[in-house]
Amino acid sequence: MRVPSKSLPDGFDKADHPLYRVALSVWRGFVFVNPQQATAGSAETSFDPASGDLANWPLETLVSGHVLRKVMNCNWKIFWENFNECLHCPGVHKDLSRLVPIYGRGLMSRHDDPDWVRHADNDAPEFSGGLRAGAETWSRDGHAHGPVLPGLTPAERAAGQTYATSLPSMFIVGHVDYVRTVRLMPLGPEQTELTAEWLFAPEALAETDIDNVVAFGTQVLEEDAAICEINQKGLRSMRHQAGVLMPEEYDLHRFHNWVRERHAALEATA
Ligand SMILES: [Fe+2]
Structure with missing residues (x-):
């Protein structure tokens, strides 16, 4: 200026x-x-090595099919806390919990279940974590949009979703037919802008309506945004001091430690 x-x-x-x-x-x-x-x-190097690997997804060649921008009335850390657990899934994400049955049990993966050994040989999706039988991707009817992206392994196709996380600003989800990115930008202590983008192979975009895919992901994000805003309101309670993490919230604990480390590093350089 x-x-x-x-x-x-x-x-x-x-x-x-x-x-x-x-x-x-x-x-x-x-x-x-x-x-x-x-x-x-x-x-x-900003991607969490413990998160998924998208090396087999052709990210460079995909094109944008849809963008969702939304301002959420919550701190950015509340969104990440929500992202890092699935205890909220059965109550908040009814349709997603039907599509990914293990989410319907409030779990992110097989080993989150204290009794997982009892089901160790059971590859049903409510135990293994994949999509429900017959579903191919995150969409309203479970069907993929256009052809499956080439180069994915059978395990990556069966997984249904592969998350790559770059704290604090982005995560990318690879599906068999498209990729979804979610970016977060803090606007203030209790406001965060979310930008989600759906990326497709150019030939798939030319094919048919992408609403089957976009509507499903939008619904899940809207559900998360709504519960994050409620969470933010709850934190304003004069009586609130701290919550208690449950064992399933181990990734949330990792996130808290990540924030603590960054704070300590900033204070050391101040
Ligand atoms: Fe969620």
Whole structure:
């Protein structure tokens, strides 16, 4: 920004006042921007190694089919807390819990069940974590949109969803026929902008209506946003001090530690 001053102070040089520099990293067709000029790492190393690997998804060649933008009245950390557990799934995501039966049990994966050994040889989706029998992808009727993306392994096709997480700003979900990205931008202490984008192979976009796919993902995100806003309201209670994590919330515990580490690092450099 500049002012229409008629004279410049002695020694003022516009070159000393450029636009702020940012760090930029390109990863598989995505451009990551970090407002900190000097930052370690890259977009690639920002992904949680414990999350899924999207190496077999052709991210670079996909094109945008739909964008959803939504301002949620919650802190960005509340959204991530919700993202990191599925205890809320049976009550909040009725349709998703039918599509991914293990979610309907409030679990994210087989080993979250204290009794998993009893079902260790049972590959039914309520124990193994895949999609319900006959479903191919996250869509209203469970059917894929167009052809399945080439290059996916049988395990990746059977999984139904593969999450890659880049805290604090993005996660990507690979499905057999499309990819969904969700980006988060804090607007204030109790406001976060969510941008979801559905990416398809160009030939699949030309085929048919994508509403079967988009409507389902939108519903799940709307359900999460609504419960996050309720959660934010609850945190305003004068009596509230702290909650207690349940064993199934181990990823939420990891997230808390991630936040703590970043706070400690910031304080060390302040
Ligand atoms: Fe959720």
